[in-house]
C-alpha cells in the first residue's frame with residue numbers, strides 16, 4: 001500500500017504517498033484546500049451559474065445550459081473533484097439551476113481513489129459520495145443528475161494529447177515540481193493551453209507559486225496572476241486565457257524578481273532554450289497591460305536600506321518546491337490596464353499586438369527592482 005493517513009498541524013487528516021514522499025494537500029488538509037484554492041479560486045460557482053462579477057462569469061452566460069467541462073489533473077484521493085461535485089450539488093439544492101458539470105479527471109493509477117473510499121469515514125469528505133466513487137473505480141465513469149464524471153487513466157502527457165474535450169476550468173494538482181517534474185514542464189503546460197475551448201477561455205488554478213511554474217504558464221500562452229489565497233503559505237496561482245479574468249495579475253515587479261531567481265525555468269527546460277525563452281517571456285503581452293510610465297519604487301536613503309522590511313516584505317517564505325521566494329507586495333502604482341475590449345489573448349509566437357511591447361522597452365522594474373532584502377548569493381544570479 002503506497003498510501004497512509006497523516007495528521008496535519010491544522011488537525012486535518014491528509015493522504016500521504018510513500019512513493020513520492022509527499023502529502024496531498026498538506027497543511028490545511030484536503031477539504032479546506034480543495035474548496036479555498038480550487039473551487040473558490042476558479043470561481044466555479046459563478047461559472048456554473050453562468051454569471052458573476054468576473055469576465056469569466058460574464059462569458060459563461062453565453063454557455064448557459066451547456067455543460068461546464070472541468071479538467072481535474074491528478075485525481076489522487078479525489079478531494080478537488082468531490083469539492084467541485086459538492087459545489088454544484090449545493091447550488092442545485094438551493095434551487096439555483098446550475099449548468100451540468102462534466103468532470104474529466106486524469107490519473108496515473110487509481111490506488112489513491114480506492115484508498116480514499118476505504119478511508120471515507122476518517123477523511124470525511126468522501127462520505128455520502130461512495131456510490132459515485134465505486135462507479136468510477138469499476139467503470140472509469142460515473143453519472144447522475146447534472147453530473148458526468150470520467151477518469152482518464154495513464155500518463156497525463158499522453159492522455160492530454162488524445163483528449164477530445166476542451167476545458168473551461170482546470171484544477172492542476174500534480175505532486176510538487178521537484179517530485180513530479182514532467183507534469184510541470186513547458187511541454188505539458190503548452191498541451192494544457194491547447195485544451196482551451198475554441199470559443200471562450202479557460203482558467204487554471206494550481207497551488208504552486210514557484211517562479212518556474214509561473215514562467216512556464218506565461219510561456220505556454222496563459223496570462224498569470226496570484227491565486228486566491230495571497231496571505232496563505234500555499235497562496236496558489238491562477239492562469240487564464242483572458243487577462244481581464246485575473247483578480248491579481250503578476251506585474252512587471254514580479255518579472256524583475258523572476259530575473260533574479262535561482263530556479264526561474266519550468267522543470268526539464270534544456271539550458272540551450274533559456275535565451276530564447278527569456279526573450280519570449282519579456283515580450284509577453286501581460287506586461288503591456290501595465291502603464292509604461294509606472295514609476296519604479298523610490299530608492300530609500302542609504303542609512304535606511306540595510307535590513308529594511310517594507311510593506312509586504314516580511315521575510316522569506318518557503319515555496320512549494322522547497323526553495324525560498326521573497327515575500328513582496330506588488331507596487332500599488334502598477335495597476336493593470338485592461339485591454340479596451342478586455343479580450344487580449346497572449347500569443348506564444350511573438351510580441352503583443354495590443355500595446356507597447358516589452359521587447360523594445362523592458363519594464364523599468366526589470367532593470368531597477370528597487371530596494372530588496374539581502375538574498376542568498378546563489379539566488380542572485382540574473383537570468
Ligand SMILES: C[S@@+](CC[C@H](N)C(=O)[O-])C[C@H]1O[C@@H](n2cnc3c(N)ncnc32)[C@H](O)[C@@H]1O
Nearest residue numbers: 074075076077078079080107108155156174175
Ligand atoms: C497531489 S496528488 C493529487 C491530489 C488530488 N487532486 C486530490 O484532491 O486528492 C497528485 C496526483 O497526480 C498523479 N500523477 C503524477 N504524475 C502523473 C502523470 N504523469 N500522469 C497522471 N497522473 C499523475 C499522482 O498519481 C497523484 O495521484
